Amino acid sequence: VNRxxxxxxxxxPVSPIGVGREAFAAALNAGRHAFEPLxxxxxxxxxxxxxxxxxxxxxxxxxxxxxxYLDRSSQFALGAVALALRDAGFETPPADTGLAxxxxxxxxxxxxxxxxxxxEKGTRxxxxxxxxxxxxxxxxxxxxIEFGLPGAHLNFVGALTASASAIAAAYDLVxxxxxxxxxxxxxxxxxxxxxxxxxxxxxxxxxATATAAAGPFGKARGGYIPAEGAGxxxxxxxxxxxxxxAVIQAELTGIGFAADSAIDTDTCTGRGICAAMQAxxxxxxxxxxxxxxxxxxxxxxxxxxxxxxxxxxxxxSQPCPRLVTLKSLLGEALGAGTALQTIGxxxxxxxxxxxxxxxxDAALDDSLAAAGLSCGSDATATPPRHVAVNAVDPGxxxxxxxxxxxxx
Amino acid sequence: xxxxxxxxxSHNTDDRAIVVTGMGIVSPLGNTIPEFWANLCRGKSGIAxxxxxxxxxxxxxxxxxxxxxxxxxxxxxxxDSVDPATRFMLAAADQAVRDADLTAAxxxxxxxxxxxxxxxxxxxxxxLVAWITGDGPRTxxxxxxxxxxxxxxxxxxxxxxxxTRTVLSLSCASGAAAIAYGALLIRMxxxxxxxxxxxxxxxxxxWSGLGALRTMTKGALRPFDLNRDGTLFSEGAGAxxxxxxxxARRRGVTxxxxxxxxxxxxxxxxxxxxxPEGAGSARVMAAALRDGGIxxxxxxxxxxxxxxTKANDSTETTAIKTVFGPHAARxxxxxxxSMTGHLMGAAGSAEAIASILTMRDGIIPxxxxxxxxxxxxDLDIVANHARPATVKTVISNSAGIGxxxxxxxxxxxxxxxxxxxxx
Numbered sequence: 001v002n003r004x005x006x007x008x009x010x011x012x013p014v015s016p017i018g019v020g021r022e023a024f025a026a027a028l029n030a031g032r033h034a035f036e037p038l039x040x041x042x043x044x045x046x047x048x049x050x051x052x053x054x055x056x057x058x059x060x061x062x063x064x065x066x067x068x069y070l071d072r073s074s075q076f077a078l079g080a081v082a083l084a085l086r087d088a089g090f091e092t093p094p095a096d097t098g099l100a101x102x103x104x105x106x107x108x109x110x111x112x113x114x115x116x117x118x119x120e121k122g123t124r125x126x127x128x129x130x131x132x133x134x135x136x137x138x139x140x141x142x143x144x145i146e147f148g149l150p151g152a153h154l155n156f157v158g159a160l161t162a163s164a165s166a167i168a169a170a171y172d173l174v175x176x177x178x179x180x181x182x183x184x185x186x187x188x189x190x191x192x193x194x195x196x197x198x199x200x201x202x203x204x205x206x207x208a209t210a211t212a213a214a215g216p217f218g219k220a221r222g223g224y225i226p227a228e229g230a231g232x233x234x235x236x237x238x239x240x241x242x243x244x245x246a247v248i249q250a251e252l253t254g255i256g257f258a259a260d261s262a263i264d265t266d267t268c269t270g271r272g273i274c275a276a277m278q279a280x281x282x283x284x285x286x287x288x289x290x291x292x293x294x295x296x297x298x299x300x301x302x303x304x305x306x307x308x309x310x311x312x313x314x315x316x317s318q319p320c321p322r323l324v325t326l327k328s329l330l331g332e333a334l335g336a337g338t339a340l341q342t343i344g345x346x347x348x349x350x351x352x353x354x355x356x357x358x359x360x361d362a363a364l365d366d367s368l369a370a371a372g373l374s375c376g377s378d379a380t381a382t383p384p385r386h387v388a389v390n391a392v393d394p395g396x397x398x399x400x401x402x403x404x405x406x407x408x
Numbered sequence: 409x410x411x412x413x414x415x416x417x418s419h420n421t422d423d424r425a426i427v428v429t430g431m432g433i434v435s436p437l438g439n440t441i442p443e444f445w446a447n448l449c450r451g452k453s454g455i456a457x458x459x460x461x462x463x464x465x466x467x468x469x470x471x472x473x474x475x476x477x478x479x480x481x482x483x484x485x486x487x488d489s490v491d492p493a494t495r496f497m498l499a500a501a502d503q504a505v506r507d508a509d510l511t512a513a514x515x516x517x518x519x520x521x522x523x524x525x526x527x528x529x530x531x532x533x534x535x536l537v538a539w540i541t542g543d544g545p546r547t548x549x550x551x552x553x554x555x556x557x558x559x560x561x562x563x564x565x566x567x568x569x570x571x572t573r574t575v576l577s578l579s580c581a582s583g584a585a586a587i588a589y590g591a592l593l594i595r596m597x598x599x600x601x602x603x604x605x606x607x608x609x610x611x612x613x614x615w616s617g618l619g620a621l622r623t624m625t626k627g628a629l630r631p632f633d634l635n636r637d638g639t640l641f642s643e644g645a646g647a648x649x650x651x652x653x654x655x656a657r658r659r660g661v662t663x664x665x666x667x668x669x670x671x672x673x674x675x676x677x678x679x680x681x682x683x684p685e686g687a688g689s690a691r692v693m694a695a696a697l698r699d700g701g702i703x704x705x706x707x708x709x710x711x712x713x714x715x716x717t718k719a720n721d722s723t724e725t726t727a728i729k730t731v732f733g734p735h736a737a738r739x740x741x742x743x744x745x746s747m748t749g750h751l752m753g754a755a756g757s758a759e760a761i762a763s764i765l766t767m768r769d770g771i772i773p774x775x776x777x778x779x780x781x782x783x784x785x786d787l788d789i790v791a792n793h794a795r796p797a798t799v800k801t802v803i804s805n806s807a808g809i810g811x812x813x814x815x816x817x818x819x820x821x822x823x824x825x826x827x828x829x830x831x
Contacts, residue, residue: 001595001597098674104557105554111533111537111613112537112540114613115534115613118613119538119541123465123612123615123616123619123620124467126616128620128622131616131617131618135526135577135809136556136577137577137812138679140674141810144674144810145674145675145676145677145811149674149676150673150675151674152671154578155812156575157525157528157557157576157577158560161557165574169589169592172596176592193536193540194551197536197539197554198551200546200551258517259572259573261570272570396565397557397560397561397572399572
């Protein structure tokens with residue numbers, strides 16, 4: 001397959017630290033996190049109490065008409081698509097524009113409410129209109145309708161790698177010439193169901209305050225702080241983007257896949273993470289070593305360690321690149337996580353996000369420091385030129401993306 | 409009109425082609441390929457009163473359930489803690505891998521998994537919600553089994569594969585979309601082999617919701633019939649082992665068929681209603697044909713989405729006429745959903761399998777329960793009895809809630825497995 005270059009021409013972040021390009025970049029530069037005690041639902045039965053919620057977001061002004069009902073995750077997804085298309089400068093996107101989205105639990109809030117109605121009153125009293133909003137592909141279907149995007153259509157449901165898989169699929173479609181334009185990313189909403197079950201499974205950070213949370217790669221880390229949001233990117237054929245005079249914000253140069261079933265265990269050597277990073281590097285037409293790595297690390301004990309070992313293996317004898325741990329501000333937004341990371345990478349590459357969060361020497365896990373992981377996070381550093389964005393699912397799937405500064 | 413091609417693959421069995429080298433099925437019509445195919449060819453219905461949960465209070469009582477999976481050797485590694493839907497998928501994948509004789513020869517890094525489902529481990533999701541509301545106990549596996557990624561992880565781990573493992577959810581267009589994305593991974597060099605599968609299980613959640621949508625019939629499922637009045641949902645899994653043709657040849661495996669072209673798209677029209685004139689469905693079929701470089705008039709058979717609802721079958725007919733023109737009237741079409749029921753996420757997988765077996769054996773399974781022709785569905789329906797036919801190119805069409813569509817074009821060549829006469 002003769003590859004075409006893939007331009008990123010639009011970003012749409014809907015996140016707990018900011019909605020839209022400017023607000024998101026400003027929050028990154030201010031180092032502002034969004035961790036607060038949950039307000040969406042009660043946490044009296046859970047040991048974890050913190051989350052990164054989106055507050056005061058109204059999607060309706062971004063839509064053509066008022067919607068009678070939207071699941072919370074659909075609101076985020078539609079908002080992010082609207083922002084990304086606007087950011088790309090489209091009045092009308094190309095007629096074959098498609099969608100690739102990812103989510104972990106999709107419209108779980110509506111599904112839960114629907115099934116609670118069944119449990120309480122029986123099947124004859126369930127609300128039919130709710131059911132069509134319970135599907136994992138509800139948000140992507142609504143986006144296709146709302147924005148008139150009839151092209152290739154893929155919806156990934158893969159926990160922490162869902163939006164990475166979506167971006168990777170969109171890359172392949174555009175790079176192969178099968179699509180000229182794709183909107184790709186992911187979405188997730190906090191729900192009581194998943195929060196409680198994740199807490200029960202011991203996945204969540206149980207710190208009482210944000211300052212007490214260990215964070216990614218940190219000492220005594222014990223889980224992640226759950227988050228919500230959506231991130232969408234417009235991927236375009238490079239030549240088509242130039243021809244319409246679009247601002248190319250960054251180039252997506254390659255993708256890499258691998259898996260390692262041992263990621264969530266103490267026997268993980270990082271082999272799968274290393275393999276995915278190496279594959280993404282090799283996938284790039286003119287590969288350069290990544291000077292910055294946007295890590296997937298979220299505070300999970302084993303997965304963070306596995307990723308650190310994988311990064312070190314991938315780097316080999318070279319100095320450890322700058323490590324960025326965006327989830328130390330954003331939390332773990334599951335299906336939206338990698339999409340928001342990638343948007344952060346775009347903003348860093350074009351110099352809008354100048355201060356990027358990373359582990360500090362004082363906070364870094366001693367065993368990871370001993371293994372050779374260095375922080376490398378420098379608030380005054382020059383913008384990165386070559387970035388790796390990792391997505392690591394504790395179930396074993398790994399996706400790595402490679403981006404670089406725009407070079408016409 | 410610009411179309412929305414998902415993947416291009418060569419349409420012969422040269423080394424650039426993508427071929428199917430293994431298949432597996434779990435369905436109301438049997439849990440092995442031979443049993444499934446024999447039942448399809450004899451026009452047997454898999455529809456019966458549901459027994460896996462109490463349907464007394466539901467308005468619809470009949471559907472297609474999987475029976476005797478454990479007794480037939482389905483997936484020894486799957487314990488009771490594994491969600492039923494995932495168990496179906498594991499069993500189908502197990503068959504496909506063995507059928508492809510892959511166990512000893514697979515390159516773990518180059519083997520990927522692409523599954524697709526509507527509801528995944530929703531039985532476990534129901535447990536999770538019931539635990540929250542105090543209507544049920546806590547179970548250790550509820551979150552893990554509800555997480556759709558778990559299905560792909562389980563399949564990959566079963567064989568030690570370390571290629572990418574993903575799950576798609578595109579409602580009832582899922583199964584065909586898994587084939588399409590799997591083919592894209594091979595074409596782009598991301599994998600040499602892909603286990604592409606679709607799966608779903610019937611649960612109270614989906615039975616309640618699908619019933620509320622009023623798309624089901626209380627009578628017989630009779631696609632394309634004048635008096636059709638709805639579909640009937642069912643459960644199961646289908647798996648196809650897709651493989652780079654050169655790799656299959658090196659392993660000495662004779663393929664079943666070539667994956668010639670695929671496409672996915674969206675109507676961009678309405679969440680539940682088909683687009684006027686079946687426009688999205690027409691676009692996806694045309695795109696899949698163009699993807700494979702196949703002229704519409706060289707298609708010998710159409711394996712239809714054919715759900716048995718008023719709206720689907722008439723708009724699908726219009727879409728077929730749009731794509732195939734005069735050739736539509738002389739192209740035999742069938743809907744195996746009349747026998748399997750609507751397998752939801754597994755439908756596109758099962759229908760691709762039936763399409764491949766149709767080419768192999770030269771027999772088109774029937775659309776049963778067909779009595780009265782509908783002027784709005786005036787195609788060459790293979791009604792009630794299987795029909796012998798030489799079929800070398802077939803298109804399998806799928807659509808789903810949310811407006812998504814997918815289509816797969818499959819071809820048989822002289823290099824494919826020789827035909828057998830189905831009993």
